[in-house]
Amino acid sequence: RHEFTVDSVLNKSVINEIVRKIQRLQFENTNLRQKVEIMDAEKKKYLPVKFLAEKNRKRILITGGAGFVGSHLVDRLMLMGHEVTVVDNFFTGRKRNIEHWIGHENFELIHHDVVTPLFIEVDQIYHLACPASPPHYMYNPVKTIKTSSIGTLNMLGLAKRVSATLLLASTSEVYGDPEEHPQKETYWGHVNPIGPRACYDEGKRVAETMCYAYKSQSGVKVRVARIFNTFGPRMHMADGRVVSNFILQALQGEAITIYGKGEQTRSFQYVTDLVSGLIALMNSDESSPVNLGNPDEHTILQFAELIKDVTNSTSVIIHKDAATDDPRKRKPDISKARRILGWQPIVPLKDGLSKTIAYFKAELEQESKNKRNVFLPGDEL
Numbered sequence: 001r002h003e004f005t006v007d008s009v010l011n012k013s014v015i016n017e018i019v020r021k022i023q024r025l026q027f028e029n030t031n032l033r034q035k036v037e038i039m040d041a042e043k044k045k046y047l048p049v050k051f052l053a054e055k056n057r058k059r060i061l062i063t064g065g066a067g068f069v070g071s072h073l074v075d076r077l078m079l080m081g082h083e084v085t086v087v088d089n090f091f092t093g094r095k096r097n098i099e100h101w102i103g104h105e106n107f108e109l110i111h112h113d114v115v116t117p118l119f120i121e122v123d124q125i126y127h128l129a130c131p132a133s134p135p136h137y138m139y140n141p142v143k144t145i146k147t148s149s150i151g152t153l154n155m156l157g158l159a160k161r162v163s164a165t166l167l168l169a170s171t172s173e174v175y176g177d178p179e180e181h182p183q184k185e186t187y188w189g190h191v192n193p194i195g196p197r198a199c200y201d202e203g204k205r206v207a208e209t210m211c212y213a214y215k216s217q218s219g220v221k222v223r224v225a226r227i228f229n230t231f232g233p234r235m236h237m238a239d240g241r242v243v244s245n246f247i248l249q250a251l252q253g254e255a256i257t258i259y260g261k262g263e264q265t266r267s268f269q270y271v272t273d274l275v276s277g278l279i280a281l282m283n284s285d286e287s288s289p290v291n292l293g294n295p296d297e298h299t300i301l302q303f304a305e306l307i308k309d310v311t312n313s314t315s316v317i318i319h320k321d322a323a324t325d326d327p328r329k330r331k332p333d334i335s336k337a338r339r340i341l342g343w344q345p346i347v348p349l350k351d352g353l354s355k356t357i358a359y360f361k362a363e364l365e366q367e368s369k370n371k372r373n374v375f376l377p378g379d380e381l
């Protein structure tokens, strides 16, 4: 209408204005389209998770969820379609262990130390937070005791308040240096209460005691998993436990260090087997402790030779001083888990090792790339 009613100067400016508006709209439209495309691409980076009906979908808290075992548990529960909240203080946990879920609508990450109370709403709590490797838990023994005692107390308090079920990640270390072999859940253990391992062993023993005190006094639903030696990808490079030490030493051609004669035994389970056991236990009605481990027992010397063999390594095997209070034998009796949960480990040691070796190889490659890209003071940037 303007074209016919106003003079040609005004007419021209109106037309210019309309053209500008159209251009702006087109620009915004393109921008919006690009934004949607980026969001779609972002969505595609997540592995597809199951869509669970509201009544089956649980709100699950995993303390220590950015750690080695915790992050594998996160993966399984996310894929199952649950809402997962991870709490970690990142002492031994790493954000990169769970980075592939960050931003997902079913996932939440909270940087928090369980020694401080936490107020959230959840249905289940997998309480894994605590360093598990001897050099890590001995690094700050007082903090280790606080984590197992006050940390567990806080999580039991949370479970009580919101009527959640709490699963405690306990350990084979509650049996100490066992005088019964293999170890059944009925065995009370042989623990030195003042030795260097006591901060962890006794910490976990009191954590178990607290679970049963909360159960009998307040009716909290508890599950206690006594976890035996576990290995797999995402173990910390500086973990210090035997599997990661031997693999890293073998891959780098360094001497494989056996503490003592190597006659002590351990039985190793692959992490995905453990995850299946933890989930089965959480969803069972069993409140008394259950061993989760692989009964396939090896001496540490045999294990060093196996690692040398599977990595094709030229490393020599050397002996160092034996560790204080190092358990001489360890092998789980898993008949209870078999009977009650229908669970048993299924991953053969060699298969688990080859996945773990591939992981450490990739980590070492990444490290050597970083070394080449490192800038030193005085370098021109």
Ligand SMILES: O=C(O)[C@H]1O[C@H](OP(=O)(O)OP(=O)(O)OC[C@H]2O[C@@H](n3ccc(=O)[nH]c3=O)[C@H](O)[C@@H]2O)[C@H](O)[C@@H](O)[C@@H]1O
Pocket (backbone or CB within 6 Å): 132, 133, 134, 171, 172, 173, 200, 227, 228, 229, 230, 240, 241, 242, 243, 245, 246, 257, 258, 259, 260, 264, 266, 300, 323, 326, 327
């Ligand atoms: O891996 C685990 O799941 C367990 O690890 C540790 O228990 P430990 O059996 O002492 O674990 P390692 O440090 O891996 O030691 C296993 C054996 O290998 C020996 N070892 C370890 C490291 C090494 O470089 N060389 C070596 O001979 C140790 O002296 C010990 O006899 C923790 O204390 C447990 O809580 C945890 O459940």
